[in-house]
Amino acid sequence: MxxxxxxxxxxxxxxxxxxxxxxxxxxxxxxxxxxxxxxxxxxxxxxxxxxxxxxxxxxxxxxxxxxxxxxxxxxxxxxxxxxxxxxxxxxxxxxxxxxxxxxxxxxxADPYANYAELRPGTASKVVDITDMKWTDKAWMDRRIQWNHTEEPVSIYEVHIGSWKRHLGREDEGFYNYREFAKEIAKYVKDMGYTHVELMGIAEHPFDGSWGYQVTGYFAPTSRYGTPEDFAWMINYLHKNKIGVILDWVPAHFPRDIHGLSNFDGTPTYEYADPKKGEHPDWGTKIFDYGKNEVRNFLISNALFWIEQFHVDGLRVDAVASMLYLDYGKQDGQWVANKYGGNKNLEAIDFFKHLNSVVLGRNPGALMIAEESTAWPKVTGDVEEDGLGFSLKWNMGWMHDFTEYMKLDPYFRKDHHNQMTFAMSYAYSENYILVLSHDEVVHLKCSMLNKMPGIGADKYSNLKAGYAFMMGHAGKKLLFMGQEFAQLREWSEERELDWYLLAEEEHLKMQNWVRDLLHLYKRNKAMYEQDQSWEGFEWVNADDAYRSIFSFIRHSKNNKKNLLFVCNFTPVARDDYRVGVPRRKQYKLIMNSDDAKYGGTGEERPEVYRAVRKDCDGRPYSFAYKLPAYGVAIFEF
The missing domain is CATH 2.60.40.10 (Immunoglobulins)
Structure with missing residues (x-):
C-alpha cells in the first residue's frame, strides 16, 4: 500500500x-x-x-x-x-x-521552541521566524572568504542585561535588542573591537546563572525582546561591520521541572546513570552524547544560530567538563570508559562531528573552545585526530598573567617566567588571550583591584598589563567594563559603573585601551602571523631583575613591524637601551607617559635612530627614557 x-x-x-x-x-x-x-x-x-x-x-x-x-x-x-x-x-x-x-x-516547555514567556513564567510561545528581513548580504558574502588566522579578532564580551540599563524605570530597565544594537555598535566602533561576544542569549530561567543553565536552546531570551528583534540586532551589527559570537552551552542543563531534565519521565536528553549524567558541583544534568537524537539536537542547534540567525561564531562553554568523565567528581562519582580511562569518547566524537559540520557548511564562521586543560589538538584538524575548533581560549596564559600582575613589583623578578612561558606553547593551538567575566566575579576583584599598590600605581600597572596582552601572540578578548577600569566586581543585577568615566583616571584608561585596540586592528604585524613563530620575536625575555619585557611583532613582508617595551616596576629607567634587528629609524607611536593616558606628558623625540652598539645580543640598539610602569611601542 x-x-x-x-x-x-x-x-x-x-x-x-x-x-x-x-x-x-x-x-x-x-x-x-x-x-x-x-x-x-x-x-x-x-x-x-x-x-x-x-x-x-x-x-x-x-x-x-x-x-x-x-x-x-x-x-x-x-x-x-x-x-x-x-x-x-x-x-x-x-x-x-x-x-x-x-x-x-x-x-x-518545548525543547525546540523559538520564543518563551518572560521569566518567572515557563511556557513556550508560538512565533514564526521563517520570514526574517535580512540586509547583511555584503557581510555574509565577505564572511565566506574570511580567514580568522590572518585577520584581527578583538572581542568585547558583553552581558546585555548589565552593560547599560534605563535607570529610574519601574521595570528592570533592560535595553531591548534594538536599543542595545544601536548603543553597542557606536561604542564598539569607537573603541576598535572587531566582535562582540554575547552572554546569556539562549532562554534561561535564572538570571544568576548568567545564561549558562539553558532551558530554551532554540529561543533568544525574551528578556530583551522577540526573535525578530534579536535578528534585527544581528543585522544591524553586521551592517556596522561588527561580528557576533554567542556563548553556547552543550555541556549541561538545569534540573528545572519545565526543562529538558527527565523530559518524558525518563532520562531523555541526559545520561541515565547519575555517575555520567550529573555534575555534583553544579547541580546540573549532562547531555548523553552517545544518543544520536541528543547529538542531533545539539548540532542542529549550533547550525540554527549560525544559519538561521546569521551569528558569526559560537564560544563553546565548559569543553573540559565534556571531555573528562571525572571532571569535578571524586572517586566513586564517575564511570570509566570502555578502556578504563577518564576520556568521554562519545563527547570527543561529538565535537569532531559538530565542528566538521558547522565549519564545513559555514566557511568563515568560528567555533571557539573554552577548554582549560592541556588536551592536545583542540584546534587541530579532525582528519589528524584533532577536535576541529577554530580557536581556543588560552586559560594557561590568563592564569599566569593575572597571578603575575597581582604580585608586588618587588617580587615580580622571581616570577618573570610567568609572563614568558605562554610563548613556549603559543603555536600548539590557535589561541585567544582572554580576560573574561570569570576573572572579575566571586571575590576575584575587578582587573583594576587585582593590581598592587595604591592610587595611580594601580592604573599604571593595568595599562602595562593591557599593552603586554595586546602585543602578545594570539587573538584578544576583554570583558565589558575592564576597558575603563571598573572598580567593583561585575554583577548581573546592575549596569556597569559608567559614571566612573567622569573621573580622569578612568577616562584615560579607556583612551589607552581604545588606542591599543585601534593599533591592533590597523597593524598586520599584530595579527596576520598569529599562528607562526615568524610573527613574534623576543628581544629580551630574560630581564627579570628589572622586570622589563621587550619583543617584536613582525608582519609578513616585514615592511611595518612593531617593537614593544613594557616595564612592570615603579622604577624609571632614564637610559633604557634596547637591542634591535636593524640599523633603522624607530618611530615612537604609543607611549604610556602621554598626558592623554594619565602620564606626565613629558616631551619626547618621535624618532630614535639605532646605532652600532651591542645590546640584548644584537649589534644595534637605541636608548629610551622608560618611565615607571612605562610602555613604549615603536614602529619600524
Whole structure:
C-alpha cells in the first residue's frame, strides 16, 4: 500500500531515519511549533520527541490549558508526537503535557521552541521566524572568504542585561535588542573591537546563572525582546561591520521541572546513570552524547544560530567538563570508559562531528573552545585526530598573567617566567588571550583591584598589563567594563559603573585601551602571523631583575613591524637601551607617559635612530627614557 503523500511540514520516514542517525541538521524546522496552512485552515503544527511517554497532548492559551483538547499522535520508530491545531495565534503560550510511563503528568516547555514567556513564567510561545528581513548580504558574502588566522579578532564580551540599563524605570530597565544594537555598535566602533561576544542569549530561567543553565536552546531570551528583534540586532551589527559570537552551552542543563531534565519521565536528553549524567558541583544534568537524537539536537542547534540567525561564531562553554568523565567528581562519582580511562569518547566524537559540520557548511564562521586543560589538538584538524575548533581560549596564559600582575613589583623578578612561558606553547593551538567575566566575579576583584599598590600605581600597572596582552601572540578578548577600569566586581543585577568615566583616571584608561585596540586592528604585524613563530620575536625575555619585557611583532613582508617595551616596576629607567634587528629609524607611536593616558606628558623625540652598539645580543640598539610602569611601542 502506497504511503500517503506528506505535507511539507509533516514528519516522514526520512526525517525519522536522519534524526535517528543523528544527521538531521535542520530538524528544528520539523520539531517544535510551526505556523502552517492545512488545506483552508491556518494553525500550528506541533511536534515533540518523547520516546518513553505513554501519551502527549499540547496545552495552551488556545485550548484553556485542557489536557484532553489536543492529543498528539505517536509516530514510530522514534516516538515523535505530532498534531495540527487550527487557529492558534502568534505569541500564544503553550506546553506539552506528557504522561510518563508511571502514569504521572508533567508539563514541559518545548525543547525546540523559538520564543518563551518572560521569566518567572515557563511556557513556550508560538512565533514564526521563517520570514526574517535580512540586509547583511555584503557581510555574509565577505564572511565566506574570511580567514580568522590572518585577520584581527578583538572581542568585547558583553552581558546585555548589565552593560547599560534605563535607570529610574519601574521595570528592570533592560535595553531591548534594538536599543542595545544601536548603543553597542557606536561604542564598539569607537573603541576598535572587531566582535562582540554575547552572554546569556539562549532562554534561561535564572538570571544568576548568567545564561549558562539553558532551558530554551532554540529561543533568544525574551528578556530583551522577540526573535525578530534579536535578528534585527544581528543585522544591524553586521551592517556596522561588527561580528557576533554567542556563548553556547552543550555541556549541561538545569534540573528545572519545565526543562529538558527527565523530559518524558525518563532520562531523555541526559545520561541515565547519575555517575555520567550529573555534575555534583553544579547541580546540573549532562547531555548523553552517545544518543544520536541528543547529538542531533545539539548540532542542529549550533547550525540554527549560525544559519538561521546569521551569528558569526559560537564560544563553546565548559569543553573540559565534556571531555573528562571525572571532571569535578571524586572517586566513586564517575564511570570509566570502555578502556578504563577518564576520556568521554562519545563527547570527543561529538565535537569532531559538530565542528566538521558547522565549519564545513559555514566557511568563515568560528567555533571557539573554552577548554582549560592541556588536551592536545583542540584546534587541530579532525582528519589528524584533532577536535576541529577554530580557536581556543588560552586559560594557561590568563592564569599566569593575572597571578603575575597581582604580585608586588618587588617580587615580580622571581616570577618573570610567568609572563614568558605562554610563548613556549603559543603555536600548539590557535589561541585567544582572554580576560573574561570569570576573572572579575566571586571575590576575584575587578582587573583594576587585582593590581598592587595604591592610587595611580594601580592604573599604571593595568595599562602595562593591557599593552603586554595586546602585543602578545594570539587573538584578544576583554570583558565589558575592564576597558575603563571598573572598580567593583561585575554583577548581573546592575549596569556597569559608567559614571566612573567622569573621573580622569578612568577616562584615560579607556583612551589607552581604545588606542591599543585601534593599533591592533590597523597593524598586520599584530595579527596576520598569529599562528607562526615568524610573527613574534623576543628581544629580551630574560630581564627579570628589572622586570622589563621587550619583543617584536613582525608582519609578513616585514615592511611595518612593531617593537614593544613594557616595564612592570615603579622604577624609571632614564637610559633604557634596547637591542634591535636593524640599523633603522624607530618611530615612537604609543607611549604610556602621554598626558592623554594619565602620564606626565613629558616631551619626547618621535624618532630614535639605532646605532652600532651591542645590546640584548644584537649589534644595534637605541636608548629610551622608560618611565615607571612605562610602555613604549615603536614602529619600524
Amino acid at each position: 502506497a504511503e500517503k503523500k506528506l505535507k511539507p511540514y509533516e514528519i516522514g520516514e526520512l526525517d525519522h531515519y536522519l534524526f535517528g542517525q543523528g544527521n538531521h541538521y535542520e530538524i528544528y524546522k520539523k520539531l517544535g511549533a510551526h505556523k502552517v496552512k492545512n488545506g483552508k485552515k491556518t494553525g500550528v503544527y506541533f511536534a515533540v520527541w518523547a520516546p518513553h511517554a505513554r501519551s502527549v497532548s499540547v496545552v495552551g492559551e488556545f485550548n484553556e490549558w485542557d489536557m484532553e483538547a489536543n492529543p498528539m499522535e505517536r509516530q514510530e520508530p522514534l516516538g515523535i508526537y505530532t498534531c495540527f491545531v487550527p487557529g492558534v495565534e502568534e505569541y500564544a503560550m503553550y506546553k506539552y503535557c506528557i504522561e510518563t510511563y508511571t502514569g504521572e503528568y508533567v508539563f514541559k
